[in-house]
Amino acid sequence: MPSEDSSLPAESWRWPETTWRGHVDAVRAGQRLVPNRWPGDARVAVALSFDSDHETIPLRDGETSPGRLAQGEYGARVGAARILNLLAHYGVPTTFFMPAVAALLHPEEARAYTQDGHELAVHGWIHERNMLLGRADERELTARALDTLTTLTGQRPVGIRTPSWDFSESTLAIMLELGFAYDSSLMADDEPYEILAGGRPTGLVEIPVDWIRDDAPYFTMDRYGSVRPYSRPRDVGEIWRDEFDAAYRDGGVFQLTLHPHVIGHRSRLVVLRELLDHITAHHDVWFATHAQLADAARGVLHGSTTARTVPSEHTP
Ligand SMILES: [Zn+2]
Numbered sequence: 001m002p003s004e005d006s007s008l009p010a011e012s013w014r015w016p017e018t019t020w021r022g023h024v025d026a027v028r029a030g031q032r033l034v035p036n037r038w039p040g041d042a043r044v045a046v047a048l049s050f051d052s053d054h055e056t057i058p059l060r061d062g063e064t065s066p067g068r069l070a071q072g073e074y075g076a077r078v079g080a081a082r083i084l085n086l087l088a089h090y091g092v093p094t095t096f097f098m099p100a101v102a103a104l105l106h107p108e109e110a111r112a113y114t115q116d117g118h119e120l121a122v123h124g125w126i127h128e129r130n131m132l133l134g135r136a137d138e139r140e141l142t143a144r145a146l147d148t149l150t151t152l153t154g155q156r157p158v159g160i161r162t163p164s165w166d167f168s169e170s171t172l173a174i175m176l177e178l179g180f181a182y183d184s185s186l187m188a189d190d191e192p193y194e195i196l197a198g199g200r201p202t203g204l205v206e207i208p209v210d211w212i213r214d215d216a217p218y219f220t221m222d223r224y225g226s227v228r229p230y231s232r233p234r235d236v237g238e239i240w241r242d243e244f245d246a247a248y249r250d251g252g253v254f255q256l257t258l259h260p261h262v263i264g265h266r267s268r269l270v271v272l273r274e275l276l277d278h279i280t281a282h283h284d285v286w287f288a289t290h291a292q293l294a295d296a297a298r299g300v301l302h303g304s305t306t307a308r309t310v311p312s313e314h315t316p
Pocket residue numbers: 051053123127163164
């Protein structure tokens with residue numbers, strides 16, 4: 001059946017081996033970076049993240065209607081404060097990835113993240129789609145986002161998550177050029193790893209994500225689209241609890257990506273509260289920002305920490 005997506009390259013079945021192998025090798029997972037024990041002699045690392053996109057997703061798409069923008073505004077007006085209160089209650093440090101335009105719209109919120117002991121990290125300029133940009137534009141927007149967050153908070157972010165996890169052929173080189181310590185946009189493992197470029201180590205730590213551990217695919221819907229995923233929040237909480245339990249057995253990482261405008265609603269935040277109750281009932285958990293997790297992972301890379309050789313030994 002011919003593809004209906006004109007953006008797909010034609011006739012990939014004619015590619016010689018050097019072409020398809022070259023695409024695969026361009027950005028690849030290298031050494032898995034899981035220490036024998038996490039800091040504090042913890043068995044599992046828990047890295048929660050919130051992507052404070054707010055109004056930038058409709059703005060990115062040129063959807064400027066007050067109705068669409070109000071859905072994003074909810075994340076700033078209601079969701080973010082509720083989340084910060086909940087995290088303070090549990091004493092859990094997390095990472096907030098924030099597009100620069102969202103941070104400029106809500107500078108007090110951006111500063112509150114860092115003042116509360118959380119990490120603020122780069123999430124594009126206006127939640128742009130890197131795959132639609134040329135290299136020069138992608139670089140300029142990423143650099144501008146980095147500078148904007150630095151100016152707003154007085155702290156230079158060390159981490160980046162590409163908007164929508166959209167990773168172009170230029171993205172890795174731009175991250176390396178701008179000096180990021182870690183990325184959190186790729187999905188090649190459950191555990192942190194070093195990113196390879198063309199088979200060569202880059203020193204850049206990847207903290208992998210997945211749509212399974214993201215609230216957006218379970219709860220969001222397109223008013224005029226035919227597909228309307230909607231999940232019972234507690235069913236989703238069960239998936240995340242299973243993910244945590246397996247990470248605990250493996251001695252690995254439980255990473256989660258949430259959005260204030262999605263999880264911040266009353267009937268959904270209860271699931272985050274129940275999840276935190278479940279996780280904090282374990283005594284040997286290390287809650288870390290993504291930057292702290294990347295530092296611990298880098299210890300394995302530099303040989304200052306012994307690697308856990310078989311992280312999946314307990315997984316059936
Ligand atoms: Zn986002």
